[in-house]
Amino acid sequence: MHRFYAPDITETLLLPEAESAHAVRVLRLAEGDEVEVVDGRGNLYGCRISLAHSKKCGVEIVRHIAVPNHWHGTITVAVAPTKNLDRMEWMAEKATEMGIDRITPLLCRHSERKELKTERLRKILVSAMKQSLKAAMPQLDEMTAIARVIADESLPPQRYIAYCDEATERRQFEACYRPGEDVVVMIGPEGDFSPEEVKLAIEHGFVPVTFGNSRLRTETAALYAVAAAHALKQARQ
Amino acid sequence: MHRFYAPDITETLLLPEAESAHAVRVLRLAEGDEVEVVDGRGNLYGCRISLAHSKKCGVEIVRHIAVPNHWHGTITVAVAPTKNLDRMEWMAEKATEMGIDRITPLLCRHSERKELKTERLRKILVSAMKQSLKAAMPQLDEMTAIARVIADESLPPQRYIAYCDEATERRQFEACYRPGEDVVVMIGPEGDFSPEEVKLAIEHGFVPVTFGNSRLRTETAALYAVAAAHALKQARQ
Numbered sequence: 060m061h062r063f064y065a066p067d068i069t070e071t072l073l074l075p076e077a078e079s080a081h082a083v084r085v086l087r088l089a090e091g092d093e094v095e096v097v098d099g100r101g102n103l104y105g106c107r108i109s110l111a112h113s114k115k116c117g118v119e120i121v122r123h124i125a126v127p128n129h130w131h132g133t134i135t136v137a138v139a140p141t142k143n144l145d146r147m148e149w150m151a152e153k154a155t156e157m158g159i160d161r162i163t164p165l166l167c168r169h170s171e172r173k174e175l176k177t178e179r180l181r182k183i184l185v186s187a188m189k190q191s192l193k194a195a196m197p198q199l200d201e202m203t204a205i206a207r208v209i210a211d212e213s214l215p216p217q218r219y220i221a222y223c224d225e226a227t228e229r230r231q232f233e234a235c236y237r238p239g240e241d242v243v244v245m246i247g248p249e250g251d252f253s254p255e256e257v258k259l260a261i262e263h264g265f266v267p268v269t270f271g272n273s274r275l276r277t278e279t280a281a282l283y284a285v286a287a288a289h290a291l292k293q294a295r296q
Numbered sequence: 297m298h299r300f301y302a303p304d305i306t307e308t309l310l311l312p313e314a315e316s317a318h319a320v321r322v323l324r325l326a327e328g329d330e331v332e333v334v335d336g337r338g339n340l341y342g343c344r345i346s347l348a349h350s351k352k353c354g355v356e357i358v359r360h361i362a363v364p365n366h367w368h369g370t371i372t373v374a375v376a377p378t379k380n381l382d383r384m385e386w387m388a389e390k391a392t393e394m395g396i397d398r399i400t401p402l403l404c405r406h407s408e409r410k411e412l413k414t415e416r417l418r419k420i421l422v423s424a425m426k427q428s429l430k431a432a433m434p435q436l437d438e439m440t441a442i443a444r445v446i447a448d449e450s451l452p453p454q455r456y457i458a459y460c461d462e463a464t465e466r467r468q469f470e471a472c473y474r475p476g477e478d479v480v481v482m483i484g485p486e487g488d489f490s491p492e493e494v495k496l497a498i499e500h501g502f503v504p505v506t507f508g509n510s511r512l513r514t515e516t517a518a519l520y521a522v523a524a525a526h527a528l529k530q531a532r533q
Contacts, residue, residue, distance in 0.1 A: 129509035149386055156516045158508075191510045233530040271395075271530055272366035274429045279393045286523030291531055293470040293508050 061086060062095040062189045064196075068104055072118055079116035082108070094118065097189065099196035101127050126194035130158050132239045133215070134288050137163035137208050138281040139248035142171040144179075150278035151180050154197070154285045155187035161198040167205050169250030175202045205256055208245070209263045215241030220265040221280055223251045232268035232284070238292035244268075244284040249277055298323060299332040299426045301433075305341055309355055316353035319345070331355065336425065336433035338364050363431035367395050369476045370452070371525050374400035374445050375518040376485035379408040381416075387515035388417050391434070391522045392424035398435040404442050406487030412439045442493055445482070446500045452478030457502040458517055460488045469505035469521070475529035481505075481521040483514055 063078045065071070074082060074096070082088045089111050096104045096118065103124045110117030136159060140147045151162060162184075164175050177199055188196050208214075217240050222229060236242065245252075245260065252260075257267060270283055300315045302308070311319060311333070319325045326348050333341045333355065340361045347354030373396060377384045388399060399421075401412050414436055425433050445451075454477050459466060473479065482489075482497065489497075494504060507520055 153516050153519070156510055156512050157520060158510055191512065193510065231530055233527045234532075236531075271526060273393055273395055274427070275393050276427065279390050282390070282519070283394060283523050283526075286520050287527035287530075289508060289520075290470045290524035290527040293468055294473075294528055294531075295471075 060093060060095050061088065062097060064099060064185045064189060065096050066099050068096050068098055068106075068118070069120070072109075072120070074116040074118065076114050080113050082116050083111050083113040093121070097126070097194040099185070099188065099194070101125060101195040103194045128158060128160070128193065128195050130289060130292060132292070133160035133241045134158065134285060135161040135163065135214070135241075135243040136246065136281050136284060137165045137243060138246040139165045139167045139170050139277060140172045140175045140202070141277050142249065146276070146278040148180060148183050150282050151199075152183050152187045153282050155184050155193075156191040157282075157285050157289055158193075159197045159285050161200070163200040163208055164202040165205050165208060165245065165247075166202050167248050167256060168253040170248045171250070177201060205245075205252075206259065209260050209265070214243050216264065217242040218260075218263070218265040219243070219268045220245045220252065220257060220260045221247065221270060221284070222257055222267045223247075223274065224254075224257075227257065227267055229267040229269045232270050233287055233291060235266065235268065236288065236291055238288065238295060242288060246277055246281045246284065297330060297332050298325065299334060301336060301422045301426060302333050303336050305333050305335055305343075305355070306357070309346075309357070311353040311355065313351050317350050319353050320348050320350040330358070334363070334426065334431040336422070336431070338362060338432040340431045365395060365397070365430065365432050367526060367529060369529070370397035370478045371395065371522060372398040372400065372451070372478075372480040373483065373518050373521060374402045374440075374480060375483040376402045376404045376407050376514060377409045377412045377439070378514050379486065383513070383515040384412075385417060385420050387519050388436075389420050389424045390519050392421050392430075393428040394519075394522050394526055395430075396434045396522050398437070400437040400445055401439040402442050402445060402482065402484075403439050404485050404493060405490040407485045408487070414438060442482075442489075443496065446497050446502070451480050453501065454479040455497075455500070455502040456480070456505045457482045457489065457494060457497045458484065458507060458521065459494055459504045460484075460511065461491075461494075464494065464504055466504040466506045469507050470524055470528060472503065472505065473525065473528055475525065475532060479525060483518045483521065486514055
């Protein structure tokens with residue numbers, strides 16, 4: 060069945076404009092057709108189209124199913140956006156498919172990209188959420204200076220910073236990660252974190268980690284962290 | 297230091313044409329400059345340029361370092377190429393970065409892509425191998441009919457087939473995977489494996505598995521399998 064994203068569905072009983080156009084113009088859905096609508100906060104609504112309008116498609120809610128994320132312990136990745144936006148976009152898409160709670164684009168000393176428009180990324184997250192049959196959207200933050208992220212007291216106590224410098228003592232991420240507990244992993248830019256950034260992170264409880272002996276690109280490291288978190292959790296089930 | 301790929305380096309003492317052009321024309325390397333050369337079979341050579349020719353760049357081997365893959369137990373993924381080639385290409389790139397031994401493009405009943413030119417993929421593998429500081433190239437097979445892959449007796453005994461059909465009894469991949477042992481994982485096309493294909497695979501010792509509750513795209517599932525294999529292995533180190 061076709062799935063749509065409408066964050067305010069219970070209040071408006073309307074699909075947003077782009078979703079309305081897709082439903083009515085592209086898919087040619089008509090009144091009486093059944094669709095699924097997710098609100099991005101873990102709710103799935105079985106709906107019936109009541110007004111096939113290509114800008115404001117009206118629906119009637121037939122049933123409600125709570126669809127919480129299937130993993131336990133939130134997964135947050137704070138990652139410096141890559142110079143090439145495609146790489147950041149596919150990482151966000153794949154992380155959403157695998158399951159992630161929050162993506163914080165990091166502004167670092169060595170960041171090659173200092174600005175990031177999140178609008179396009181948000182669309183990719185919506186589409187990946189629908190495609191992978193989830194009802195919850197990851198939180199996507201605006202670009203945030205690393206010092207602010209590090210100082211954020213709302214971050215969970217399980218904190219890691221992936222760092223490439225072999226001179227720094229680092230633990231193996233997979234060996235120290237505690238599955239099921241909220242986690243935040245920071246991934247640096249192409250030029251890595253600066254020593255000052257790593258020092259500040261350590262002072263705030265971040266544990267320097269390595270993902271092994273491959274030198275991973277920024278976006279690969281971010282995705283690997285998400286995959287590893289799921290794999291290690293699911294190995295225990 | 298710049299790293300080049302020259303499979304026949306010990307015999308020819310020359311970089312291949314494209315690598316020569318890159319070294320001499322793009323990077324403007326000159327006689328006496330030091331470079332690293334990998335042969336794709338786990339050997340890294342420290343070299344010095346002896347003839348800066350833009351088609352046949354000659355080198356002198358100064359030292360040899362064996363760089364075996366850092367993981368134990370080969371990882372083979374047999375995956376149906378996606379309709380959109382970009383998706384297959386990034387999967388191959390990322391799997392190479394994380395570490396994979398063999399990629400077999402699978403021709404299945406429901407394959408949306410029936411042909412695959414491996415030339416471009418091979419270039420992506422070379423570049424990912426160099427970028428992630430490896431000296432060994434994954435083996436990239438030509439597109440192979442699934443029945444032939446399943447019947448291949450040289451495949452390791454640890455065999456999984458990822459299958460989406462919830463009516464089939466499946467194990468959780470992460471819970472049954474034995475890290476460190478050679479493994480082959482089959483990933484189906486967008487339309488999944490046919491029941492006959494799954495039946496045949498089971499008869500040949502493949503265990504039907506799921507990666508969890510997210511519906512992953514073909515390329516995401518393939519990459520997830522590689523990441524999970526590394527994560528589960530590295531958790532034990």
